Amino acid sequence: MISFHLLVNSNIEYWFNGSPSIKDAIEANGIPHTEVNEIIVNGAPVDFSYTLRRNDRADVFPVVNIASLSTDSVIPPLPNPVSFIADVHLGKLARELRMLGIDTFYENNWNDQQVADIAQRENCVVLTRDIGLLKHKKIKWGYWLRSQLIQEQLSEVIGRYNLAESIHPFKRCIDCNGIIEPVEKENILLQLPPKTKEYFNEFYQCKGCGKVYWKGSHYENMLKKIKTYYTD
Structure with missing residues (x-):
């Protein structure tokens, strides 16, 4: 008998x-290993390698928040700072997370195997709506997003991984994830629209793709949205 203490007991x-x-048994019932915090078999904690025997009684407990993992958690400690990889269907979420730094x-062209390979190589958390992807043996950390709405997804990730204090807006490029740094206006004049050259003097540039940023009319709206996720 296996008891799943997940959304409902x-x-x-x-x-x-x-x-x-026990890992095979859990995933055969539709639960990826990345969603499991602790496994108790016959009253004692075990890890995913435990081999099931007849008449075993297993209790499987979920991850609610990374900060509340039990001492016997089957999830390895997360790197600090934590980084993420979003699957091909989560482009909007990836851009929002990058905007928060x-x-x-x-x-948008990575397949599941590539996502798993990068997650393993870079030691990052996989974000997806595909439960099957999270069952990949190369993936140590992952989260199945419950909502299909972008703002709710963002709140889920920030809450689960305690990211409020890790938010540093406008430090990463929303297009390529590169680091954004101040740049002298004269160095990027050829990349600026005519009116931008005339009215703005403070600029930033991505070290990765070279995209130029400035505090245009959209900046205040973005700040208001960002402040719903953290307090300076």
């Missing part, structure tokens, strides 16, 4: 042949 009788691991890998 549920008890499932899991029938098996051979010697499956949060390191977020994203390309």
